Amino acid sequence: MRRFCLFAWVALGAQLGCGSEPAPVYSRAALLDPQTCSSCHPKHVQEWSGSVHAYAAVDPVFLAMNARGQRETNGALGDFCVKCHAPLAVAEGLTNDGLNLGEVASSLKGVTCYFCHNVSAVAGTHNNPLKLANDTTLRGGISNPIRNAVHASAHSPLLDRTTLDSAAFCGACHDVVNQHGVELERTLLEWKETIFNSPEPATALSCGKCHMTGSREPVANVPNAPVRQHHEHTFAGIDVALTAWPELEAQRAAILRDLNPTVIPRLCVAALDGGVRADVSLENALAGHAWPSGAAQDRDAWVELVAYRGSEILFQSGLVKDGQSLLDAPSEDLWRLGDQMRGEQGEPVHMFWEARSVESNLLPPIVTRDMGDPRFYHTVTRYYRIVQAVPDRITLKVHIRPFKPELLQSLIDSGDLSPEIQSNVPTFTLQGTELEWTPAVGFQCVK
């Protein structure tokens, strides 16, 4: 009996040790610095270094918007921006408005290793309600972390891509509600309505399952490290560094890799009044949220449809040069995807602190597999009338850029943003959306 109880107490001690570890070599101060992590996790840190999580607090558009927002609200904006863009700097009491980030150590800026891996709780749904443990235990998605001498480790469902709980963790900063109660960024809310937020394993997918591609390999650069499910830390979405920054090309390649399959197009052409009618259908197939998502009020996504007869352009919609605003290009029946913020009088506004409402024009995600549900058919179709003549070629493309040029121009005009940033904003063309119709196809659909 004594032996049985001894075993029982040992087992009890081991279980209570779910989070307890030997005293680590690295202090909390050392763990705050991402460079500390790179000695054992170089691949993670390299990928992260090119991500917009690393770039979040030096992003010139963030700095410009925050500066202007603080000025125009007489400081009422407070830590609204900086608590997501430099959460450790706020937590450490080094800033309360983000205006002095130039004086803050780079190791405390951006969304750092320690910030994510030290979160112990999610106390809300938006505007960063994440709670830090402020200890020397680093949490992750590995259920049986190996004890090591440098830091304590613990499994957390919040950082485990195989649990849906991890979505609440990501969504905590990726859903944003402004001071007027306007739901500006709604990625988590959108995902909650999809088939991916489901107890059914066949369809359940967390944010990390798509945005943090997995691979089987050791996750620490130490002798005898076991093969684990490593997950990419590029966090590719749509935002990119707009100034010189590590891993710039790798980051842009990861974004295109993930954007390319997202939208499935169809172009159907029918005879109409001596010309044609072109029906463009877009299905948001692979995003677990609306498309575009996130700061959809700042994004610029649109359809480019051009009809040619010989070298002459018979009709065009959405044909713009790089960096040119769609507002500055004459365009028929422009199909622009995104959110439009409206001010107090219903007027269009560019700055989020002015927004009293949002008018949304997004591609909806998959929310049901029930064909009897009207939401099942979520493909969106627009019609274009090309009545001048029958074209001998019609081309279709869908483009997206992280920021609307007119938004950046407004920040340039107010003196908050350097003019050269405008030309650094890339336009991504979704490879899968490039279609061409010719009369040889006949009056039918190409896809």
Place this chain on the structure above:
Amino acid sequence: MSSAVLRWVCLGLCSLVLCACASAGTTQASLDCTEDPSLADFSGQSWATSGAGTFKLRIAAASPNTPTKGDNSWTLELSDVTGAPLSDVNLQVTPFMPQHGHGTGVKAIVTPSVEPGRFVVTPVNLWMPGLWEVRLTVEHGAAVDHIVLNACIEG
């Protein structure tokens, strides 16, 4: 305290703690399709027969060698029922996720190889984790038949 009571107290206490630790994770968001018996053979060893029994097909080569999230490149080998290579065919390849009800925006391009009966299909875009059906339509003369290759993407 008697030894029987002590035993039950110890057992109860341990069970309680074990349960508490075991339930730390909650709703799972992970489909383990890796052991699905319907998965296509990527070892190049076995041939699949089309739905109407008109053609045979095997995956002669794949890069990466097992289906991976993102773009894959497959070399497919087609034969008739006697095993003779089939080159003069129209082959269409369409990836689809039956449990989600969607395909992918990236089209698979089929290019005939110099080797008789072989076709290089790239990219086979399997971007989302889960079970994919890669649907093949084979047209040879008047004959049209279909084959589905199942692939599991872990993500």
